[in-house]
Amino acid sequence: MTKTLVTGGTGFIGSHLARALAARGDDLRLLIRSANPAEHLADLEFERVNGDITDRRAVRRAVAGVERVFHVAGTTSMRAGSASRVIATNVGGTRILCEEALAAGVGRVVHCSSAAAIGPAPAHGRADETQAFPASAREITYVYSKHEAEGEALRVAAHGLDVVIVNPTFVLGPEDPSGTSMRLVRRFLLREIPVYIEGGINVSDVRDVAQGQILADQVGVPGERYLLAGRNFTLQRLFADLERISGVPAPVLKLPAGLARAGADVVERLGLPAPNSPDEIRSASLWWTYTPAKAKRELGYSPRPHEETLTDAVNWQAEQLGDRVGRSPALTDLALGAARRAGRLAGRLNPL
Secondary structure, three states: OOOOEEEEEOOOOHHHHHHHHHOOEEEEEEEEOOOOOOOOOOOEEEEEEEEEOOOHHHHHHHHHHHHHHHEEEOOOOOEEEEEEEHHHHHHHHHHHHHHHHHOOOOOOOEEEEEEEHHOOOOOOOEOOOOOOOOOHHHHHHHHHHHHHHHHHHHHOOOOOOOEEEEEEEEEEEEOOOOOOOOOHHHHOOOOOEEEEEEOOOEEEEHHHHHHHHHHHHOOOOOOOOEEEEOOOEHHHHHHHHHHHHHOOOOEEEEEEEEEEHHHHHHHHHOOOOOOHHHHHHHHOOOOOEOOOHHHHHOOOOOOOOOHHHHHHHHHHHHHHEEEEEOOOOHHHHHHHHHHHHHHHHHHHHHHO
16 A cells, blocks of 8 residues: 655645545545644545644655655745745745655655646647746746746756656636635625636646546656646636526626736735735736646546536535525625726826
């Protein structure tokens, strides 16, 4: 029985991965922050090691005696003021984990990175694993952190650690313990998204991402990265599909990307409260669209139909929200008015 460590095992991707590894028959150990609950994994047998990925002593305890490590822990925050924490967790945590895994003689590390580490595709295009990281993507702290974290993993790999990298895209699906990853669907169902920007997004299913990591462990080539991607959408098309599945009206106002970014910059400079940070606005205006051809060809990765992913995601989130679904029109109207006012202000201060 393989002794396997999962970091971030209580999160959205990590909990699905833990279940898939348990089904494979692995002897599980999870590195879990002391404050993080694990009741949703109560039906699984695993050894818990309390500690943070940035705590070297805790990581050293966690990797001792394991054969496989799946490094999923990290933060996806793009909120204002979170930059130092994002870098410390995603970059520093990956460095510590890989260094300690090498020292402990771990057989293989599967590093769950992100498509963000590859950077956005050209507008209306699709990126693959060979794309050079765009310099402009460095402006978004989270994106930059995922790119640098891969660099840390490969730096340790050059000293003998067997590392395979997987790059999930925007992950949706059922059973999100914290609700963070399903925030987009949640906000849509609550009608908290009054406007959208012309941009692109690739949606992958959390269950497929879990299986993709196991495939990477089984047949992935050391030092290689694999995009675990699903269906590419424009934001307009994604919201239209969510409307069709849920019955909740999609946002109808589309802001030009330049105007949205300028408005976010103005709001940030003025210190005004906003539902989205400038990094979130910048990210939404880019094309996070990809091809999974390499993962399909080399790993045997087989993503499910996107309709199944979206339907399961909407149904699970709607069950959590109950009668709150679709019943926030006043908030939507208020936010819509604020967005229009911010747009007019941005146009005066930052003429395009």
